[in-house]
Amino acid sequence: MKKKSVAVVIVSNGPGELATWVNPLVNELEKINNSQRDGNKLDFTLRLVLVPCPNATGKEFLVANSWNKFELITKSKSFWKLLIKPSSFASWPKRGIIIFLGGDQFWSVLLAKRLGYVNITYAEWISRWPQWTNKIAAMNLKVKKLVPKRYKYKCQIIGDLMADINLNSEISLRNKEKHFIALLPGSKKAKLSVGIPFFLEIADQIAEENKNVNFIIPIAPTTDKNEYLFFQSEKNPIAKYYTSKIKTIRNIKDRYFDYVIETSKNTKIYLIKKHPCYEILKECDLAITTVGANTAELAAIALPMLVVLPTQHLNMMNAWDGIFGLIGKISYINRFLTFIVKYFYFKKKKFFAWPNIKAKKMIVPERIGNISPVQIAKEVLFLIKNREQLKSISDNLQKERGEKGAAKKLASIIINSIKKL
Numbered sequence: 001m002k003k004k005s006v007a008v009v010i011v012s013n014g015p016g017e018l019a020t021w022v023n024p025l026v027n028e029l030e031k032i033n034n035s036q037r038d039g040n041k042l043d044f045t046l047r048l049v050l051v052p053c054p055n056a057t058g059k060e061f062l063v064a065n066s067w068n069k070f071e072l073i074t075k076s077k078s079f080w081k082l083l084i085k086p087s088s089f090a091s092w093p094k095r096g097i098i099i100f101l102g103g104d105q106f107w108s109v110l111l112a113k114r115l116g117y118v119n120i121t122y123a124e125w126i127s128r129w130p131q132w133t134n135k136i137a138a139m140n141l142k143v144k145k146l147v148p149k150r151y152k153y154k155c156q157i158i159g160d161l162m163a164d165i166n167l168n169s170e171i172s173l174r175n176k177e178k179h180f181i182a183l184l185p186g187s188k189k190a191k192l193s194v195g196i197p198f199f200l201e202i203a204d205q206i207a208e209e210n211k212n213v214n215f216i217i218p219i220a221p222t223t224d225k226n227e228y229l230f231f232q233s234e235k236n237p238i239a240k241y242y243t244s245k246i247k248t249i250r251n252i253k254d255r256y257f258d259y260v261i262e263t264s265k266n267t268k269i270y271l272i273k274k275h276p277c278y279e280i281l282k283e284c285d286l287a288i289t290t291v292g293a294n295t296a297e298l299a300a301i302a303l304p305m306l307v308v309l310p311t312q313h314l315n316m317m318n319a320w321d322g323i324f325g326l327i328g329k330i331s332y333i334n335r336f337l338t339f340i341v342k343y344f345y346f347k348k349k350k351f352f353a354w355p356n357i358k359a360k361k362m363i364v365p366e367r368i369g370n371i372s373p374v375q376i377a378k379e380v381l382f383l384i385k386n387r388e389q390l391k392s393i394s395d396n397l398q399k400e401r402g403e404k405g406a407a408k409k410l411a412s413i414i415i416n417s418i419k420k421l
């Protein structure tokens with residue numbers, strides 16, 4: 001006989017987590033349960049709770065809803081209302097499991113306590129609240145070692161959910177003549193205002209020295225090609241510091257790419273709308289990227305990267321988002337904040353790229369400060385000529401990750417937990 005229905009509630013946030021953590025787990029749960037004989041199948045419903053996240057695109061609900069896998073999906077803006085009054089969204093079974101798969105681990109702890117459910121945390125780098133977590137699914141041994149001794153019994157190493165990404169093996173861009181470089185200038189307006197003119201100039205500088213380089217930009221879901229035109233124009237005050245401009249941007253009929261940019265210096269840059277596009281990124285020799293969550297995603301596919309953060313434009317804070325954008329409009333506050341950030345924050349903070357932060361050592365090169373596109377271009381040209389150095393970066397990134405098979409192991413933990421309820 002089937003047990004009474006159990007709610008399996010997944011807590012997540014951004015597009016990367018949905019694609020690389022949530023989707024594989026949901027598929028494995030479905031596969032394991034369908035493999036059971038009819039009398040042994042478990043009666044559980046899948047629900048997805050999206051939580052507040054600065055890296056979210058706002059399209060997570062639509063993406064998850066298109067899978068037709070969840071009985072209920074709540075939007076991130078509704079999270080606090082859900083905590084206060086869960087019944088306003090749905091009736092909740094007495095028994096259930098909360099699984100953390102993205103965002104702040106504290107959100108899943110709060111929700112589990114509110115609903116009286118078991119809490120399982122997938123810890124990619126660290127388990128932050130082991131005392132309030134029933135089970136910890138760790139990516140690797142390094143994560144387990146960070147769990148306090150008295151809570152280690154809760155922890156099981158399952159491997160790396162991102163290692164289970166099904167990359168399309170039919171995609172092959174590599175050849176002996178051409179190098180492929182991914183450019184990731186950012187997704188938020190504050191980063192794009194600097195990133196687009198800065199990265200266009202990097203591409204032109206590289207192309208001037210090496211004609212055998214193809215450039216690729218994965219367009220973030222929150223941006224479109226019109227923003228690329230805007231931020232390289234005179235409407236963006238930062239663009240005046242750079243000579244590279246977009247001559248044309250047009251649709252193309254191609255198996256992998258959607259648009260092509262041609263710069264004023266005739267450099268071609270191919271744009272991809274598909275998100276995520278790990279299969280194509282995996283084919284690149286190198287990525288040039290801003291700081292942010294994208295460095296974690298590149299690390300997951302072991303793609304060598306050069307992380308750049310030009311600080312010479314920090315005084316243009318009226319282009320920033322949020323509170324910095326508001327107070328940055330006041331000139332003396334702008335100058336004061338710029339001074340604080342430059343001379344205290346940047347000097348105190350040791351690493352900016354996620355793989356370096358988590359490894360507590362320099363795995364991927366970071367270039368932070370008053371840097372120029374010419375400097376970055378020279379370093380990129382050096383790196384693509386030195387395959388062994390790129391391989392070393394890739395190998396070190398891979399060492400920080402976990403083994404394959406994590407989705408299946410996590411699904412088994414959930415299934416076994418349901419049986420014990």
